[in-house]
Amino acid sequence: MVMVVKKLAKFICYFLSHQSIIVLTDLQQLYLPMSVYALRMDLFPYEPRKNQTAIMQTIKNTLNAGKTIVFESGTGSGKTICTLTSTLEYALENNKKIVYTTRTNAQQRQVILELREIRDKMKDEKDKIFGVGIQGRANMCILARDDPDFASGTAEELSKLCSNEKKKAKSAKKGKDQGCIYYRNFIGDKEKVDRILEWAKENLPTAEEFIEYCGRNKICPYELNKLLVRETSLIIVPYIYVFDMMIRNMLFDWLSAPEEDIILVVDEAHNLPNYIRDLFSAQLSMWMLNSCVSEAEKYGDPSLLGGKTHVSTFCKLLIDILRDLRDTYVYGVLESGVRRGDFKKDDAFIPSHEFESEILSRLKITSKSLHDIIGDLMAYGEKIQEYRQKENKLPRSYLHKLGIFLDFWVSLEMNQYAKLIVDASQGKNPRIESFCLDPSIGTGILREFHSSIHMSGTLEPLEEYRDSLGLSKDTEMVSYPSPFPTDNRRIFFVSDVTTKYSEIARDKKIIPRMGQHVTDVCNTFPRNTIVFFPSFNTLSMFRNKGGFDGIRRSLYIEEQEMSQSVLMDLVSDFKECGLREGDGATLFSVMGGRISEGMDFPAEQLEIAVIVGIPYPKPTARQRGLQKYYDLKFRKGWEYTVEAPTARKLMQSIGRLIRDENDRGVAIILDRRATRFKKYIKDLKESKNLLEDIERFMDN
Numbered sequence: 001m002v003m004v005v006k007k008l009a010k011f012i013c014y015f016l017s018h019q020s021i022i023v024l025t026d027l028q029q030l031y032l033p034m035s036v037y038a039l040r041m042d043l044f045p046y047e048p049r050k051n052q053t054a055i056m057q058t059i060k061n062t063l064n065a066g067k068t069i070v071f072e073s074g075t076g077s078g079k080t081i082c083t084l085t086s087t088l089e090y091a092l093e094n095n096k097k098i099v100y101t102t103r104t105n106a107q108q109r110q111v112i113l114e115l116r117e118i119r120d121k122m123k124d125e126k127d128k129i130f131g132v133g134i135q136g137r138a139n140m141c142i143l144a145r146d147d148p149d150f151a152s153g154t155a156e157e158l159s160k161l162c163s164n165e166k167k168k169a170k171s172a173k174k175g176k177d178q179g180c181i182y183y184r185n186f187i188g189d190k191e192k193v194d195r196i197l198e199w200a201k202e203n204l205p206t207a208e209e210f211i212e213y214c215g216r217n218k219i220c221p222y223e224l225n226k227l228l229v230r231e232t233s234l235i236i237v238p239y240i241y242v243f244d245m246m247i248r249n250m251l252f253d254w255l256s257a258p259e260e261d262i263i264l265v266v267d268e269a270h271n272l273p274n275y276i277r278d279l280f281s282a283q284l285s286m287w288m289l290n291s292c293v294s295e296a297e298k299y300g301d302p303s304l305l306g307g308k309t310h311v312s313t314f315c316k317l318l319i320d321i322l323r324d325l326r327d328t329y330v331y332g333v334l335e336s337g338v339r340r341g342d343f344k345k346d347d348a349f350i351p352s353h354e355f356e357s358e359i360l361s362r363l364k365i366t367s368k369s370l371h372d373i374i375g376d377l378m379a380y381g382e383k384i385q386e387y388r389q390k391e392n393k394l395p396r397s398y399l400h401k402l403g404i405f406l407d408f409w410v411s412l413e414m415n416q417y418a419k420l421i422v423d424a425s426q427g428k429n430p431r432i433e434s435f436c437l438d439p440s441i442g443t444g445i446l447r448e449f450h451s452s453i454h455m456s457g458t459l460e461p462l463e464e465y466r467d468s469l470g471l472s473k474d475t476e477m478v479s480y481p482s483p484f485p486t487d488n489r490r491i492f493f494v495s496d497v498t499t500k501y502s503e504i505a506r507d508k509k510i511i512p513r514m515g516q517h518v519t520d521v522c523n524t525f526p527r528n529t530i531v532f533f534p535s536f537n538t539l540s541m542f543r544n545k546g547g548f549d550g551i552r553r554s555l556y557i558e559e560q561e562m563s564q565s566v567l568m569d570l571v572s573d574f575k576e577c578g579l580r581e582g583d584g585a586t587l588f589s590v591m592g593g594r595i596s597e598g599m600d601f602p603a604e605q606l607e608i609a610v611i612v613g614i615p616y617p618k619p620t621a622r623q624r625g626l627q628k629y630y631d632l633k634f635r636k637g638w639e640y641t642v643e644a645p646t647a648r649k650l651m652q653s654i655g656r657l658i659r660d661e662n663d664r665g666v667a668i669i670l671d672r673r674a675t676r677f678k679k680y681i682k683d684l685k686e687s688k689n690l691l692e693d694i695e696r697f698m699d700n
Contacts (some may be wrong), residue, residue: 500615
């Protein structure tokens with residue numbers, strides 16, 4: 001028997017090292033620690049739960065092999081602490097650095113909190129266990145936070161502003177206050193700098209806590225972070241610090257480490273493909289062109305083409321072209337009496353060279369002359385940036401941005417992009433857009449790292465993520481089952497409603513029936529409930545049609561433009577309602593938003609999740625282009641660009657319910673099309689009597 005067990009254990013270890021996709025079972029978890037690479041558990045600060053040892057062992061194997069791993073493990077299963085423990089152990093033993101990337105500041109904060117738990121356990125090695133959270137310059141620059149104009153600056157604009165302020169501070173004569181006061185104190189008060197660095201090492205602050213502490217001491221947190229980064233093995237940053245080349249090079253200069261000595265962690269990895277698409281896309285809007293006209297007229301309206309035209313005239317020509325492209329491709333030729341608002345289409349493809357061809361035709365110039373105009377726009381823009389900087393203003397130039405956009409647009413490789421005309425604001429601000437179809441154009445850096453670890457609670461199908469990012473075919477892909485008892489969760493759907501547009505248009509009773517379901521659930525069960533909508537537009541439509549009117553409890557509503565601090569206050573107030581006996585509130589939110597993906601609601605803070613409809617992507621030209629591209633590249637357009645993203649949004653929202661072994665909760669999907677996602681939601685059941693089914697589960 002012993003021999004059989006040993007052979008089985010060896011087989012499992014071999015299997016883990018050679019299979020593309022692994023779904024771990026309880027038997028594999030039992031024998032996984034017998035792997036060649038022994039796993040130390042002295043850093044792990046908790047009693048390991050189901051799957052956690054397996055997760056850490058698999059990561060350890062991946063790090064030792066210098067490979068990439070993509071893994072999925074349900075929300076609340078401890079991905080952060082498992083990944084942090086295993087990578088930190090390896091980094092300390094092998095003199096590596098960990099760059100831990102997150103999409104939101106809330107996720108970044110969680111990493112620091114878990115690191116504190118590790119350090120509390122390892123008091124004898126406290127000095128070695130340290131991490132630094134870095135946010136964007138707009139958050140970390142106190143000068144920008146205190147000035148509304150500076151706060152709106154891009155990373156590039158704030159970088160130029162910062163460089164200028166530092167130059168003034170360094171060249172200021174003794175006794176003369178010039179440049180940023182926070183930087184002046186940084187270079188002029190070494191004792192305070194040393195004191196804050198020691199405070200940070202002792203207290204392991206979150207990025208927000210560090211910024212606040214530095215603000216009280218009137219010293220620059222951004223510059224202090226540069227010093228701390230050199231001394232730590234763990235740096236927690238937003239995605240942009242790795243996937244924007246300019247910012248990445250700056251970060252690696254601070255780290256003083258080559259790529260091969262860095263372990264990359266991508267948290268909430270299901271967000272990364274769309275993030276990179278957005279990062280590598282570009283757009284030119286009517287608002288932007290009007291800003292260019294105003295800027296040109298304000299700063300002298302210089303001439304182009306040797307005096308044949310002027311910058312403002314050129315920008316007005318682009319406005320005319322933009323409007324004509326919108327009318328031609330989005331609306332078609334409008335007939336007399338037909339209003340733009342009668343059309344439901346928001347975007348359309350435009351031929352790859354249509355925009356620049358219109359410029360050449362209307363100005364009667366050659367491609368070389370257009371390139372000359374582009375160079376002049378960038379040069380004029382740089383002069384305006386310098387001028388504004390001398391006036392102590394944000395070094396912003398819309399003309400410079402226009403030049404950068406046109407240079408990008410005319411030199412674009414079309415096999416990985418789609419060119420679109422978009423009008424999502426009812427004619428107020430149309431734009432042309434070069435939409436990146438292939439996120440792998442921004443992930444070449446992943447091959448340079450020692451290892452990269454990509455994790456999420458919702459990544460199925462794992463092949464789609466691997467293929468989209470262009471990861472190696474030998475990437476380890478592992479899906480871990482939920483560690484929580486299946487009896488603690490129920491997922492129901494009802495078949496008498498849907499958010500499918502054609503059916504809503506045909507049956508006017510669907511929306512009122514859906515509203516009645518929401519009202520009945522909220523009024524019958526005095527428990528904290530979140531109602532998730534596919535989009536803010538759907539939420540607004542539901543609200544405008546009186547969907548909230550019959551609900552007799554406290555209501556909290558997430559707004560699209562809500563700031564992070566206001567949103568956190570809203571969520572905190574909602575959570576408090578769940579802790580009061582016999583109370584309970586309803587929070588209205590959206591799938592794929594900040595609440596559905598990055599926030600925990602343990603125990604009574606959330607017990608019911610109502611999902612209003614299926615969050616399919618809108619059938620826009622952009623979406624059609626993406627689906628066609630994935631059909632051509634992988635023969636899986638629908639699965640990769642429609643089905644998988646929709647399932648992830650559903651599972652992320654449902655995942656807010658269960659965060660530990662003792663949590664219980666029920667999710668209700670108000671859409672008959674839920675059955676299409678049975679392969680992702682194994683415990684999905686139809687409810688013929690929703691209130692009775694919920695009550696039976698709650699009572700048990």
